[in-house]
Structure formats: C-alpha cells, structure tokens
Amino acid sequence: MSAGGDIEALIDMMARLPGLGPRSARRAVLQMIRKKELLLTPLADLMHHVAATVRECATCGNIGAGQICDICASEKRATGEICVVEDVADLWAMERSAVFGGRYHVLGGTLSALDAVGPEELRIPKLVQRVTDERVTEVILALNATVDGQTTAHYIADQLEGRVRLTSLAQGVPIGGELDYLDDGTITAALRARKAF
Amino acid sequence: MSAGGDIEALIDMMARLPGLGPRSARRAVLQMIRKKELLLTPLADLMHHVAATVRECATCGNIGAGQICDICASEKRATGEICVVEDVADLWAMERSAVFGGRYHVLGGTLSALDAVGPEELRIPKLVQRVTDERVTEVILALNATVDGQTTAHYIADQLEGRVRLTSLAQGVPIGGELDYLDDGTITAALRARKAF
Ligand SMILES: [Zn+2]
Ligand SMILES: [Zn+2]
Numbered sequence: 390m391s392a393g394g395d396i397e398a399l400i401d402m403m404a405r406l407p408g409l410g411p412r413s414a415r416r417a418v419l420q421m422i423r424k425k426e427l428l429l430t431p432l433a434d435l436m437h438h439v440a441a442t443v444r445e446c447a448t449c450g451n452i453g454a455g456q457i458c459d460i461c462a463s464e465k466r467a468t469g470e471i472c473v474v475e476d477v478a479d480l481w482a483m484e485r486s487a488v489f490g491g492r493y494h495v496l497g498g499t500l501s502a503l504d505a506v507g508p509e510e511l512r513i514p515k516l517v518q519r520v521t522d523e524r525v526t527e528v529i530l531a532l533n534a535t536v537d538g539q540t541t542a543h544y545i546a547d548q549l550e551g552r553v554r555l556t557s558l559a560q561g562v563p564i565g566g567e568l569d570y571l572d573d574g575t576i577t578a579a580l581r582a583r584k585a586f
Numbered sequence: 587m588s589a590g591g592d593i594e595a596l597i598d599m600m601a602r603l604p605g606l607g608p609r610s611a612r613r614a615v616l617q618m619i620r621k622k623e624l625l626l627t628p629l630a631d632l633m634h635h636v637a638a639t640v641r642e643c644a645t646c647g648n649i650g651a652g653q654i655c656d657i658c659a660s661e662k663r664a665t666g667e668i669c670v671v672e673d674v675a676d677l678w679a680m681e682r683s684a685v686f687g688g689r690y691h692v693l694g695g696t697l698s699a700l701d702a703v704g705p706e707e708l709r710i711p712k713l714v715q716r717v718t719d720e721r722v723t724e725v726i727l728a729l730n731a732t733v734d735g736q737t738t739a740h741y742i743a744d745q746l747e748g749r750v751r752l753t754s755l756a757q758g759v760p761i762g763g764e765l766d767y768l769d770d771g772t773i774t775a776a777l778r779a780r781k782a783f
Contacts, residue, residue: 413605
C-alpha cells in the first residue's frame with residue numbers, strides 16, 4: 390500500500406464496516422483525504438460527538454442523545470400502542486414508512502438457545518412492565534419473518550396473552566424476509582393489513 | 587429517522603462517501619454505535635490523526651505523513667524509472683501488483699480543456715524537471731485507457747521526447763478501462779509486456 394501506516398490503518402478499519410470491502414474502503418479514504426476540510430475533519434468531529442452522547446433509551450432501547458429517546462419523549466406519539474422490533478435498524482425502517490404513530494420497544498435481538506440469548510437480554514420483562522405501566526392496548530409484533538424472530542414473537546405473545554391486543558405485521562413481509570430490507574410501501578401495506586396474532 | 591439529529595447528520599455524511607448509499611450508511615453507523623469502543627471512537631481518533639498529518643509528497647504527489655512520501659524516501663526504490671499515474675488510487679493499484687520497483691509521479695488528474703485542467707495543474711513541469719534532476723532513464727506512462735488519459739500521455743510524451751525512454755502499459759488494459767478496477771495479475775502482465783510509446 391505504501392500509503393503511510395495511519396492511512397492503511399484507517400482503510401483497514403473502514404473495511405470492517407458493513408457494506409464496505411477493502412476496495413470501497415480505499416476509495417472512501419482517498420475521497421475523505423481529498424476533501425479533508427469538508428469530509429474527513431467534520432466526519433471525525435461528528436463521530437466523536439456521537440460516541441460521547443449516544444445512549445440507549447431507558448424505556449424502549451432505541452438510541453438517542455438523552456436518557457429517553459425522541460420518540461418516547463414526544464407528546465405526539467400515541468402511548469397505547471407499542472411496536473416491538475428486533476433492532477434499531479428495524480425501528481428506522483418502520484419510521485421511514487411513517488405509518489405508525491405509536492411507540493416502540495427495541496429487543497436488541499431474538500431469543501436464541503444457541504447463542505444463549507434469553508428474555509432478560511431482550512428487554513422482554515421491561516416490555517411486560519410497560520404494557521401495565523403505560524396502559525397499552527395493542528402490541529404489534531414487528532419481528533423478522535425468520536425462525537428466531539417468530540420464536541421470539543410467540544414467546545412474547547405467551548407473556549402478554551389476555552392482557553393486551555396482540556397483532557403482527559401481515560401481508561407483504563416475505564418468508565425469511567427482514568424488515569430492514571423492505572421498501573417503505575411494503576411496510577406500509579403490512580402494517581395497515583396487520584392481523585390478530 | 588428519529589434517531590437524534592447528530593446520528594442523522596453522521597448517516598448523511600457517511601452516505602456521501604463513494605460506494606456507500608443511504609442504506610449502507612445507516613448500517614455502518616449502527617454498527618459503529620454498537621461497537622463504540624472498538625470502532626466509532628478509534629475511527630474518529632484515526633481520522634483526526636490522518637487529517638492532521640496527511641500531506642502530498644513535494645516530489646511525486648503521493649500522499650503520506652511527511653514532506654516526502656515513503657516511496658520517494660525509500661533507498662530500496664530505483665531512481666532511474668518513474669511511473670506516471672493519474673491519482674493515488676492508481677499508485678496503490680500498481681503497488682498491490684508489487685511488480686514495479688521504481689518511483690512514481692502522481693498527476694492528480696488528466697488534461698481537460700472542458701474542466702480547464704492544464705499541464706501546471708498536473709505537476710507536468712515538475713515531472714520534466716525530475717527527469718533531468720534524477721537522471722531518469724525510463725518514464726512509464728501508466729495512465730487510464732480513456733480519451734483524456736491518452737491525450738495526457740501524448741502531451742507528456744511530447745515534452746519528454748528524445749530525453750528519456752518512454753513506455754506505456756501494454757496488453758491487459760481493456761479499452762476504456764481504469765487501473766484502479768483491474769486485478770493485480772492484469773496489472774502485472776501489462777507492466778511486464780510494456781511497449782515503447
Ligand atoms: Zn425510547
Ligand atoms: Zn513521493
């Protein structure tokens with residue numbers, strides 16, 4: 390490479406980001422160096438700032454800059470509906486479709502015997518508590534249509550059975566599909582046509 | 587997005603890097619936030635460090651951490667051969683093939699009447715000067731096989747005519763192809779089979 394050890398190290402680290410390989414990392418780093426004042430320095434500043442301020446919402450697990458995330462803090466969001474998602478990427482995908490006006494609960498993964506992920510690791514007790522505390526009337530299980538996602542949905546449904554209306558995203562989510570890969574229209578259709586779980 | 591303004595700003599800026607779109611930028615940013623200590627903070631540190639130290643080599647135009655780049659400073663690199671490339675990505679591509687043991691001259695682009703890029707902007711006078719000062723015997727014109735690349739190669743050949751052996755990369759470079767997209771083997775073959783310009 391002969392680009393100086395620091396530039397090489399930067400390329401190696403960039404190449405570890407999802408969606409970037411060695412080649413695109415090299416191109417990205419060169420572009421940043423070419424636009425040092427416009428790209429490299431502001432990006433580094435922003436990363437330091439985000440690293441210093443980002444945290445998980447104490448209520449829902451979404452990420453934001455405060456103790457409570459923007460969605461949980463917003464008075465415009467309905468309190469009676471909670472949409473349960475696996476991770477923040479799925480929450481963002483739901484938000485882009487702009488069809489859901491309630492609040493979220495981010496599990497941070499799915500139940501997995503193999504990886505020893507139990508209900509405690511997934512904020513499921515916290516979800517059960519919220520259903521009571523926030524007078525929730527509907528929980529939408531917006532988990533991925535994978536085996537682990539559906540296992541997790543069934544487990545949550547068992548915990549909340551009889552205490553709240555349980556629904557899941559319906560038509561439009563393909564078998565084995567993941568929310569974060571769907572277009573906004575598909576998510577909108579799936580949410581509108583949601584059915585009892 | 588509702589991810590907090592700073593996270594959104596970081597995603598927007600990452601999405602401006604080559605090879606990344608909005609979706610991969612979102613995934614990259616989430617991954618960095620998940621691995622804050624391992625990825626986000628070290629990446630920001632490294633970017634600041636590179637922004638503070640990176641500079642163009644006063645001799646060849648390559649980037650590095652000093653006044654003179656690692657290649658120009660190395661006593662192991664032959665001084666009699668200069669390989670002329672359009673940009674640093676092309677230099678890196680040449681270096682990955684590890685077949686060239688001489689030095690480089692990075693033009694920083696190609697001549698272009700349309701974009702008002704003349705010889706001065708491309709370090710061509712500096713190249714002519716190096717040919718004399720460094721007792722260069724061969725100049726390899728490793729410019730992209732595009733119209734502008736070849737126009738630039740001919741212009742440089744005119745300037746150096748009769749003063750040095752002029753060669754160009756030969757077989758293996760496809761018509762309209764760009765060095766940075768070629769595999770290492772193709773570059774090796776093209777350099778080995780270089781022909782008089
Ligand atoms: Zn929240
Ligand atoms: Zn140099």
